Amino acid sequence: MKNYIFLLLAILFETIATSMLKTSEQFTKPVPSIVTILCYAGAFYFLSLTLKTIPVGIAYAIWSAVGIVLITLVGIFVFKQVPDLPAIIGLLLIIAGVIIINVFSKTSAH
Template sequence: MGRSYLYLLLAIIFEIIATTFLKKSEQFTKLLPSIITLIGYIVTFYLLSLTLRQVPVGIAYAIWSGVGIIFITIIGIVVFKQVPDLPAIIGILLIVIGVVVINLFSKMGSH
């Protein structure tokens, strides 16, 4: 099971990189950021597929999206100067709370 969560962590990292470079690609008009985006997403989905051998899809996706949204929001603030407003912050907190609840209390599959 530990290896599956390592794959999930790596999938999250590659997804964060790919999403960051998606913004930098300027609608795929810049070659290098576009290539990094495409490679990042390919690696992400491959690693996510490896994760799903052991981790239920709902659990994996909740963790992936919850952690991803936190880091992408931080990158958006620091790199792109996109400061979230109060409703966005509340929404993000609700997503994080949902991920925590699933991981602490769910009996869904083995995780």
Template sequence: MLNYLFLILAIVMEAAGTTLLKFSEQFTKLVPSIFSLLCYVASLYPLSLCLRTIPIGIAYATWSALGIALITLSGMFFFKQTPDLGAIIGLLLIISGVAVLNLFSKMEIH
């Protein structure tokens, strides 16, 4: 279970880095640029820790899906970007696919 906490931490740090990337305005603002890069780097270590027991395909699919969902929420909250019906359906399909992968996959670590 601890490894899934590492994965969640990695996802949150990556989403924070992406949000800060938007605030950096193409790296023209120093403080958000530095913190964006720090968040990206800080996301990799917990990701590497979770890969001890979570198969890489499942970890990356989860990272991607939850990251997309968090970034969508970030866009709504910080940048007033409202997802349309197509975006909502797409997000639900992505998250559903990852849920199926996590619940029913028999992949193992070797």
């Protein structure tokens, strides 16, 4: 269970970092740039901790899928970037893929 908490922290740090990357304006604004770098470092650190027990493919699938969904929500609510129907369908397929991996795959760590 602890490894999934580390994975959640990795996802949250990555989401913050990606959001700050947009606001850093190509690393021209110091505070968002520093937050971006620190949060990406935190994201990779916590992701590395999860790899002690969770297979890399499974951890990365969860990390990237949940990150995509969270950053899309940030895009919607913070940056006013509304996805169209194909984007929403794609997000739902990504979520379905992660659920299938975690529920049915014998390679996932439970």
